[in-house]
Amino acid sequence: MSFPKSMTKLLASTVAAGLLGALALVPVASITGVAFARTNETMQSNLADLEDGRGPGVTTITDATGEPLAYLYSQRRFEVTGDQISQPMKDAIVSIEDRRFYEHDGVDLQGFGRAMLTNLAAGGVEQGASTINQQYVKNFLLLVDADDEAEQAAAIETSIPRKLREMRMASDLDDKLSKDEILTRYLNIVPFGNGAYGVEAAARTYFGISAAELTVPQSAMLAGIVQSSSYLNPYTNHDGVFERRNTVLSAMADTGAITREDAANYQQQPLGVLETPQGEPNGCIGAGDRGFFCDYALSYLAEQGITRDMLDKDAYTIQLTLDPVVQDAARASVVNHTDPAAPGVAEVVNVIEPGSNSRDILAMASSRNYGLDLEAGETILPQTSSRVGNGAGSIFKIFTAGVAIEQGMGLDTMLDVPTRYEAKGLGTGGAQNCPPNTYCVENAGTYKPRMTLQEALAYSPNTTFIQLIEQVGVDKVVDLSVKLGLRSYTEEGSFDGTSSIADYMKNANLGSYTLGPTAVNPLELSNVAATLASGGVWCAPNPIVSVHDRDGNEVYIDRPECERVMDERDAAALTVGMSEDITEGTAAGAASMYGWTQPIAAKTGTTESNQSSAFLGYNDKFAAAPYIYNDGTTTTPLCSSPVRQCGSGDLYGGREPAQTWFQLANNVPAALAGSIPDNSNDFQLGANAAFIRELTGQSEAAARRAAEAEGYRVTTRTVPGSGRPRGTVVAARPEDGTLVDGGTIILDISDGSSPTPPPATSPDTTQDAPAPRPTSPTTPQAPTVQDGVNAINDALRQLLGN
CATH class of the missing domain: 3.30.10.20 (Trypsin Inhibitor V; Chain A)
Known part of the structure; x- marks a missing residue:
């Protein structure tokens, strides 16, 4: 028996009114609390959400080519349209859950009347008689709208008020949406077990196909699971799922969706599920060696107000700047030079594409495997993008040289190279037997007594640069290092919890700054190279190509403006000044080992304690700074060949760090195609x-x-x-x-x-003349x-x- 819609509404109201009178017979506790306190305003808000029908989705993170590398979600759900769900799936769910779905107006009054009489006699809810509309309402309120445990409890409590509220919204929903829209929303919302929410995720999880490809027996199995997705798990309760599937097949035959002969044949078939449930790992943990990049990108977005909670609950698409070719080359190079399982030592490298309008990060790699197994040497710490290690050592000499060039010094300027230098007013300590209130520095090697500035950059004598920072000013050197890229050095408390690194170094006027003794952010260090490669223009390192919401609308990202921080001529002069490190300086051996002959700007660095070392190298298309540091809990020095902790350190920037750079660059076409500015007489003078x-x-x-x-x-x-x-x-x-x-x-x-x-030439007058130079x-x-x-x-x- 069926009723016109107007009659159904009238009957629904009558039944509801009668039942409200009967509530006096129900214990007070069952009709009070959160459920009964819901107002009509709240119901209308819920109804608007139901009409929209969007549940939590899966955010997809891709590399620069669009290849997915990670997924984020609170519920693994992939929303699909009605035409993306197979007809057998629709038939199966209607047959077993609500065979009068296409006849009633959201509430099946015939079934409801019988169920309510039983419930009243029992003093509770023994029978549900829920339509698909009602089940959609319940699941949506539970899985989508509920913000806390109280609201979740209200969505599923076994009470007559909750049932009446559910009926009201189910009936109203039928006025606003077509049957296929309601059915599609329902199939997109309900859980199917094993972390699958919605039919698309279920089809992928159990059969490795899309919802559009589901066959009759597959659809019957999924429709049966809906009854109890935790109990009816084909991997733990095969027989129960098999029996339930066959029950659904019989119901499909009863409704005429399939013939009884077909039902009998399908009932003989195995479930046909995958050997193990198929799903997408949640979070950056599934990104492998891309995990460090993934984590950094999420931190970057969080600073933009795009939080992890937002990403978990919606279906964004995030395209990273990560170039898979460069990333693979970076990872292979660091792993080749530093064992991922080596205790207490890690190597990291970031590759940045120079540019004066933007600054894309192409790769972020660590020798450590990204993961949670600490005993196997894995980590999820942000090694590539936080201040770590004991410093970049002599790489910091480029900042002192840069200030000298800014103040007018030429690359051919001759500088003294004493074996020891004792400075007043630049701090205290240093080399042995240092007088009080004096900073003493000695060279690590033997050098000629005088060098040009360009030679000093290549051979890196310590005493020369202590004299130079004394001459040009510690404050100016610190400021230039910050402007070029070490921006975190100005963060309050970065030095000792109260002072910033920059302020402390300037206030104490520490000449040791030019020797690079402070922990460094490897990403910022690579960006220093990119800034110089870009002619002295700083841009913030950028990990994001774009972010789009589930409707395909691009989400705005507020990117900092690029800044000119160094005169283009001065940046070019410094770049040329750094070009001899690979031809005759401290990195010449590594360059030769990898057959590198193209001009680049480069500088090696090693801390006095040998606890960290680095190599900074760049041209106009490629910038990177491999950095090896002690990532253990001790202050043990590091040794080379292989890189490891050892008793007395011998790891230098010209060894594994430089070798890492050249192996990496040899496998990146942009690095091979890059160039540096031509030399100029003005640079030399x-x-x-x-x-x-x-x-x-x-x-x-x-x-x-x-x-x-x-x-x-x-x-x-x-x-x-x-x-x-x-x-x-x-x-x-x-x-x-x-x-x-x-x-x-x-x-x-x-x-x-x-x-x-000049007098006439004669032997008597020319013998005393000085010889011409x-x-x-x-x-x-x-x-x-x-x-x-x-x-x-x-x-x-x-x-x-x-």
């Missing part, structure tokens, strides 16, 4: 030397004004004119041989005299040095052509 050269020939007043306008102090002396008019500059030079900002320039001013003509075809003969000017000034004058 330095901006200040070029400025000094321009003063020659000017009047004393004009030269003084020009120098003082640039912040230099000026002293003068009168010298023979050498053909220059009286009062003009014959030569200019720095007072200390090296000119830095605020330094003193000495101007040699012509007295107007003409040079004495040798010159090259490209270097003019320098004038005679007056008044015993030292060799340094003489060489500079010759270089400037005066």
